[in-house]
Amino acid sequence: MHDRNTSLSPGIQVDDFGSLADGRPAKIYTIEHPNGLRVRVSDFGATMISCEVPDKSGERADLLLGFDSVTGYQGAANPYFGASVGRYGNRIAAGRFSLDGKDYLLATNNDPAGIPCHLHGGELGFSGRLWDAEPASDRRSITFRYHSKDGEEGFPGNLKVEVTYAFNENGDLVWEANATTDAPTVLNLISHSYWNLSGDPSLPITDHQLTLFANHFLPTTQGMIPTGELAPVANTPMDFTVPHIIGDRIDADFEALQFGAGYDHCWVLSGPREEGVALAARLKDPKSGRVLEVFTNQPGIQFYTSNWIDEAHFAGDNPPGKGDRIYGKRSACCLETENFPDAPNKPNFPSATLRPGETYRHTMIHRFSAE
Template sequence: MSTFETYNVQRLSVQPFGQTSTGQQAKLFILTNKQGMRVAITDFGAAIVSIFTPDKTGRLTDIVLGYDNVSDYQQDTYYLGAVVGRYAGRIDQGKISIDNHQYQLTLNTPDSQLHGGHQAFNKVLWHVEQNLQENDSQLTLTHISPDGDNGFPGEVRVSVTYLLTDDNELVVKYHATTNKTTLLNLTQHSYFNLAGHDSGQVHHHQIKINACHYLPMDKRAFPTGEIKAVKNTAHDFLQLTPLAKHIDSDDEQIQIGRGFDNYWLVDDNVLNGETYAAQAVEPISGRVLTMYSDQPSLILYTANYIDGSHYGKNNVKYQKRGALCLEPQRANNRQNGHQLSNTLLEPNEPFNSTIRYCFSVQA
């Protein structure tokens, strides 16, 4: 991680981002490093709005899907760029048990709670720390989720810090505490298209995932409880592999997800340090995204449910499979009594997690 010095560049700038439906003023915070890379973040949902990175010729292009104003983020159903919480993933029937106490969570799908429920972390205005310095490419946002929020027990105080280094790394750090045992599973839900957010489908992107095993899903998109080897399956990304090789295959898991949408169990991950998790390469531009994380699993999701009816930044119509998500998190399968990783948050055990996105170009 770089140690910052003062360069002839404005490290942090702030712009208005429109008003919410309740009259709150949202803002857009732009981080810039000495190489000209830029990352824009809104305080609504603590969402990443844009990431401008260079291609092999040095040309900067925005490589994540997003919107031009807060109103569009309020209407968004895809979690574009958002912090997902309290709980990333699906909870069957919204039913959880903690310390022998049963809780009924709110449902935002017919048979489950998805990504924390209604008005979850992606639909609130986060507080921005006031000690902002223009010579720092760093931003910290905080949110207090009250006891009973979407049915979850305990008050949760959460912060996310975005740090843009001069080595073209975007580091995302989460911290959370609670006053009562609860569940917590946070992730970052940026949609990447390394050719540019307006460049159509990502089938030609090459993917590598540091995982020898994945979790099959049932037809309701819940893990079955099985752990399967990726070898000789459509889910084998141990070497760089174009998404196009299997994304339209007749593999049952591909058919269930309409593309890729599974957990991979990251190898050599002990939760106490960052581990190489995945890589994406766009061969025409030469852009490379390498992701490190301290989480034991990740989801590769290929924007299978974006239907081509929504417009994003610069009035671009986003299409099915027009991006990919790499979502580090804790795979938690409570189906049939299986539990693959602990998502309990205890009052005396703060949650800390780091995702590191390293942007480069092929030699």
């Protein structure tokens, strides 16, 4: 699929991933673990391109939606497949916020129900940038670095960002983001991977079983901006405190599901924390037996069921997905650990402000098993 080029690092496989529109080359890096996990990541957008995981029979398959080259990831129709998103992942109402008495105006690059908002960092965001890569010699980790200049996409402060993909001592896949700034700014870095644990994206994820360790969720307006309320999930289709098949209630006559055309909301995590992280979600594919558990140090998790992915993403000059596939509605789901959407405009939400001398840290752990 790619031209092999291992000259950049003696300990990790490095492949060509195509060229950006300005001619710069993009690379793809492979990290592996003896337990059978194999992950490929790119310096374009610090993006996770593939994640190969064994099923209960030991058969390994790629569980992520995406593209075969960087061309697809540059396209306007790319729904942030696998990207490291920033400065602010998720939505900011009307593309506006105030910080220390100063107003800031951002791009309004999304308009649910015709109501404009800022989404995932703006016109390019971090997902549309080429990052510097530093692969480790042990083949099990790689760090990407990006310097976001003061004023980029309308955000204040020069921001230094690191995203690391690594296997820990338990064989878990860790995505970790760190950042520092020289002026007050707002920040919410997220990993935006689309999972189908069957390994076959022609099969919808509506038969997957999900548990969310959250007793509340954030209701939104029609424009998918949180109202500020923390609503109980009890006795609603948003209750995943015990395992539920995703498709059982996804089209229920419930306002939140109508606004999102399915699940596309932030849940407020309530699980106990150990060593700074809490179990946020458990996703299982009954057929393959694959299980994904997600742990995080963040207060929320956005669960999204690919409600807006359809043939239009691959029409015209837009390339198809991996292996010439055309992904359909609900062909994958996202489990994005995060601070709350629109937190800069909601004083009752956890603060999204980062100040000089502070270090932002977002840890997201993916634990795979099969049963």
